[in-house]
């Protein structure tokens with residue numbers, strides 16, 4: 001059985017960043033990922049056709065200058081020179097078959113009347129609806145702004161804690177305000193996965209964990225492989241972590257089990273540039289549609305192709321999704337050059353999450369050899385994931 005200091009389960013940015021901190025500290029570290037590639041919601045699909053290359057994000061798409069912990073890893077890994085800007089194309093609404101600007105749909109008098117509340121109200125203890133409907137006005141919130149918020153985690157966000165949706169963080173002045181990478185965000189996952197000394201095993205779905213004589217025995221994968229570790233890191237969605245801990249830490253498993261998450265059915269389509277007339281957009285939000293957003297690759301224009309990822313509500317059949325894709329893009333199915341699908345998992349956060357988190361931290365305080373990271377702690381942005389991994393690593397070292 002392979003002996004390790006640390007085994008990390010889950011190869012999204014949370015697991016990768018924690019594995020990175022461990023391996024850099026000289027710990028023998030192995031990461032096990034269910035899929036055949038690392039990255040999780042960092043899913044940049046690489047398309048090759050007739051000598052032409054194109055990538056399309058099926059999950060996360062934008063990083064910011066405020067992502068300081070992520071940038072530290074990017075810098076140390078030597079890929080700062082692959083950071084590229086995103087073109088300034090608009091985030092637009094799609095209403096009654098037409099692309100419309102956000103401003104054109106806002107009630108400006110209502111907005112002006114409500115806006116001073118921005119300086120009076122605090123987000124703490126407020127839901128997204130209760131806070132933002134006072135900042136932009138009830139009607140603006142219901143008809144326009146709420147749909148943009150819903151598009152962020154691809155689920156209804158009325159009841160999300162307002163202070164966990166968008167956070168203000170200190171920015172790095174030497175980095176573009178928002179950016180991606182030459183080959184998409186998954187470049188970050190790939191460079192971390194290639195860190196010297198880090199053992200990565202993909203296509204290894206961990207199915208059981210035992211705790212024997214002070215060590216964790218982690219099992220999974222078709223070959224039934226087993227990995228032994230002094231410290232266990234779970235970087236999987238909360239429901240998976242709960243089920244893996246059920247026998248060895250029932251209290252923590254039960255606490256994790258209180259959280260909910262949404263599955264996002266993401267479908268990316270690639271079209272020859274000449275075959276589509278839709279004006280360039282960063283994203284389309286269509287209120288009350290069967291998708292939460294269409295995120296486009298127009299932010300990094302390509303000479304041959306355009307790409308669009310539809311983040312659909314779960315449970316739709318292929319025919320329904322295809323029909324809506326062709327309708328919105330205004331192209332027939334025969335003009336769609338390539339389609340790629342991915343299921344992403346995003347947490348459903350609720351008021352009271354801070355209390356949930358406090359309780360979780362006090363339960364973990366007694367378990368220095370069990371680290372939990374993911375996008376369901378301080379927030380779901382990429383930087384929240386890396387920050388969580390950094391603080392869990394500090395707990396291990398401290």
Ligand SMILES: Cc1cc2nc3c(=O)[nH]c(=O)nc-3n(C[C@H](O)[C@H](O)[C@H](O)COP(=O)(O)OP(=O)(O)OC[C@H]3O[C@@H](n4cnc5c(N)ncnc54)[C@H](O)[C@@H]3O)c2cc1C
Nearest residue numbers: 010012013014034040041059060061062206344374375382
């Ligand atoms: C559509 C979408 C768009 C987004 N856009 C942005 C954005 O632009 N900017 C931003 O900051 N954030 C964005 N986010 C949020 C951010 O990308 C995610 O919160 C973050 O990438 C999650 O990382 P993670 O490692 O915690 O989870 P995940 O990426 O979900 O990784 C978890 C990993 O665990 C693996 N796994 C699960 N079960 C097992 C098992 N039993 N054994 C082994 N492995 C297992 C999974 O395969 C997966 O790879 C977006 C999210 C989505 C879904």
